[in-house]
Amino acid sequence: MQRVVMKFGGTSVGIASNFEQAQGLVLARAARDAAPPVVVVSALTGVTNSLVEFGAVPSRRAALADRIVERHASFAREVGVDASAIAPLVAEWRAVAVTHADAGALAGAERDRVLAFGERFAAALFAAGLVARGARAAAITAGDAGLVTDERFGAAHPLPEANANLAASLGRRDDVVVFTGFLGRTLDGRPTTLGRGGSDYSAAIVGAAIGADEIQIWTDTSGMLSADPRIVPEARPVAHLSFAEASELAYFGAKVLHPKTLLPAMERLIAVRVLNTARPDDPGSRVTATAPPADEAWRVKSIASKKGVTAVTIASTRMLLAHGFLARVFEVFGRHHLVVDLVTTSEVSISVTLDDTSRLDAAIADLEGIGRVEVRHGLAVVAVVGEGAPTRLGLAGHVFTLLGGVGIGVEMISQGASRVNLSFVVREEDADRTVRLLHRGLGLDAEVATSAPGAGAAR
Ligand code: ADP
Ligand code: ASP
Ligand code: MG
Numbered sequence: 001m002q003r004v005v006m007k008f009g010g011t012s013v014g015i016a017s018n019f020e021q022a023q024g025l026v027l028a029r030a031a032r033d034a035a036p037p038v039v040v041v042s043a044l045t046g047v048t049n050s051l052v053e054f055g056a057v058p059s060r061r062a063a064l065a066d067r068i069v070e071r072h073a074s075f076a077r078e079v080g081v082d083a084s085a086i087a088p089l090v091a092e093w094r095a096v097a098v099t100h101a102d103a104g105a106l107a108g109a110e111r112d113r114v115l116a117f118g119e120r121f122a123a124a125l126f127a128a129g130l131v132a133r134g135a136r137a138a139a140i141t142a143g144d145a146g147l148v149t150d151e152r153f154g155a156a157h158p159l160p161e162a163n164a165n166l167a168a169s170l171g172r173r174d175d176v177v178v179f180t181g182f183l184g185r186t187l188d189g190r191p192t193t194l195g196r197g198g199s200d201y202s203a204a205i206v207g208a209a210i211g212a213d214e215i216q217i218w219t220d221t222s223g224m225l226s227a228d229p230r231i232v233p234e235a236r237p238v239a240h241l242s243f244a245e246a247s248e249l250a251y252f253g254a255k256v257l258h259p260k261t262l263l264p265a266m267e268r269l270i271a272v273r274v275l276n277t278a279r280p281d282d283p284g285s286r287v288t289a290t291a292p293p294a295d296e297a298w299r300v301k302s303i304a305s306k307k308g309v310t311a312v313t314i315a316s317t318r319m320l321l322a323h324g325f326l327a328r329v330f331e332v333f334g335r336h337h338l339v340v341d342l343v344t345t346s347e348v349s350i351s352v353t354l355d356d357t358s359r360l361d362a363a364i365a366d367l368e369g370i371g372r373v374e375v376r377h378g379l380a381v382v383a384v385v386g387e388g389a390p391t392r393l394g395l396a397g398h399v400f401t402l403l404g405g406v407g408i409g410v411e412m413i414s415q416g417a418s419r420v421n422l423s424f425v426v427r428e429e430d431a432d433r434t435v436r437l438l439h440r441g442l443g444l445d446a447e448v449a450t451s452a453p454g455a456g457a458a459r
Contacts, residue, residue, distance in 0.1 A: 002033045004214045007040040007181060007203035011220040012277040013122050014044030016078045022218060022277050023129050030135060030176055038170055038206055039137075039178045041126050042199040043118025044075060048182075051115050054097075055106035065097035072121045076128075085128030086121060093117050108153040109190045116141075116191040119180035119199070127178040136175035142202060143185025145169045145177075149192045156184050156192035158205055166209035179206060200258040204272070208264035215265055215272045217257065222276040223285030224249060224256055226302045226444040231432050234445045238301045239283060242291040245301060245385050246272070248421040252383035253306035262287065291387065296443045298398070299389040303438055305431045309341070309379040310357045311412060312364075315349035316371030326350060328370050336363040342381060342414040342423055351412050353381060353425060379411065380431035383423040384438060390422040399424070402441040408434055 006026060012018045030036040043051075047068065054064040069090055076083055096114065100106060106114060123139035130137035146165025149156035162184070170177055181199025184192040194201050200217055207215035221229060223237035224246060241249075243266045250257040256274060265272050266289070275284035293299045314329055329350055333340055338360065342353040349371075354360065360375070367373045389395060396413065399422070403410060413424040426434050439445055 003035040003210065003212050004029065004037045004216055005040060005203050005207040005212045006037045006216045006218060007199060008277065009219045010042045010045035012218050013041050013126055018277045019079050023133060025280055026130060026176060027133060027135055036174065036176045038210065039126065039176060040181045040199060040203040040206060041119060041122045041178060042181050043122050044071065047071060047118040048115060051118055055111045055114050058104060061101060068093060076125060079129060081125055081128045081132060086124050089121055089124055112153045112193045113191050115193050116183050119182050123178045123180045130176055137178060138175055139178045142180050142183040143191060145179060147184045148187055149184035151186050153192055155195045158184060163209045166206060171210050197255060197258040200261040204261045204264040207270050208268045212270055215270055217272065217274045218277045219256055219274065221256060222279055222282035223274045224254060224302060227435055227439050231435050232439045236446060238285050240291040241285060241287045241301060242387055243287060243289055244420045245387060246287040248383055248385045249302050249304045252304040252381055252423065254304045293387040298392055298395055298442045299386045300384050300442045300444065301386040303382065303384050303435050305380055305382045305435050306355065307380045307428050307431055309353050309355050309381050311351055311353050311376045311379055311425060313349055313351040313374045314367050314371045317348055332363055332366045338363055342412060342425065344412050344414050378428045379425050380428045381423055381425055382431060382434050383421050385421050387420050390419055395422060399438065402437055403434060406437065
């Protein structure tokens with residue numbers, strides 16, 4: 001039985017024209033498929049940021065509490081949804097705001113309880129809009145649907161039983177369920193959040209749980225593009241990517257997908273599509289287990305970048321002789337819960353990159369017992385992604401030549417184990433022009449691509 005998950009991001013539910021468009025897309029799907037789609041929504045654009053600020057800045061709290069109410073009330077008016085649809089939530093929000101009026105910065109469970117209002121308001125508005133258009137639809141909070149998580153507030157992980165819970169609560173519904181993205185709930189009933197941008201992940205969790213045929217991510221670009229359009233305005237949609245390619249791009253900064261999104265889809269081999277709510281007829285991007293390599297000479301489909309990266313180098317003149325050196329280094333990172341991205345080794349040193357350095361100081365003290373430690377901040381990882389690209393003879397040399405030509409130094413280089421990713425480290429201030437230069441130099445700019453024989457067909 002055909003069934004899809006349709007996830008709408010902040011601009012798709014928080015801009016009136018897109019909201020109307022999204023509602024139409026859901027109604028069309030509900031009329032067409034044997035089982036109605038499950039809709040997953042993010043907060044209206046800007047709302048999560050306001051809620052974060054509400055938690056962080058006590059002096060702005062009263063003004064922000066009003067602003068949150070006004071944002072949803074005026075949006076309801078704009079899209080023709082009756083105010084009664086959000087009245088209970090407004091009352092609950094007012095009560096929560098009052099309890100925090102004199103508190104300091106919010107953290108942990110209190111902060112997640114506040115953040116959860118964004119998606120709860122959005123789901124209520126979206127479901128009410130569908131009902132007003134004659135559909136049978138209801139909003140449901142992720143926790144009520146059984147998405148239980150651990151207690152890592154702000155970055156919670158679903159518990160194994162979430163899958164069966166969601167299958168039981170959503171699997172056989174014959175109305176359109178509008179599910180709050182980004183949220184979960186601890187076993188003792190406190191709201192959690194899955195990490196910023198986590199609604200994409202929610203959609204994939206739901207899709208895997210109900211055995212959906214497709215997980216659709218409706219956003220504000222016509223698919224996963226060949227680069228971040230804010231950096232490269234010429235970036236173009238990539239028609240087809242493998243799970244491995246899309247995962248690498250998401251991990252290394254392509255914000256259009258949360259980095260964990262592909263995991264549930266990969267486990268159940270469910271196709272993911274990235275589509276544009278404002279231009280629903282554009283083909284968008286398809287992400288499946290395998291995808292043909294790009295036609296272009298370098299096989300590169302897209303370039304991503306991640307700033308705020310720190311490199312740590314541990315050097316020991318005895319490294320070659322001392323077996324177990326690498327094991328000792330990684331044991332330290334593991335013990336301090338530091339996630340390592342890139343790794344390069346030489347005869348006498350090992351360098352790694354990290355993006356969360358909150359526990360780095362303690363780790364450095366331990367690493368100093370192993371060798372000489374050097375830390376460099378203010379770096380960026382640039383990832384050049386495409387099936388088969390890293391094995392193209394000369395790609396790394398070509399990249400170095402392009403960057404060297406304009407004086408950009410490459411600090412570290414690493415060929416991803418997935419064989420779809422060539423990633424390297426540059427200084428943060430060089431990151432954007434590196435991406436632009438490579439987009440052009442590797443044949444991804446439109447005019448370059450169309451002038452090359454056979455270009456464009458694979459995306
Ligand atoms: P949503 O609210 O729909 O979840 P996001 O803002 O989280 O949308 O993600 C979409 C944005 O991701 C785009 O508007 C774009 O600015 C950014 N982005 C970064 N890299 C890429 C990429 N490779 N392809 C498409 N969008 C990208
Ligand atoms: N609203 C949440 C955020 O802004 C989740 C999401 O948009 O996916 O991070
Ligand atoms: Mg997003």
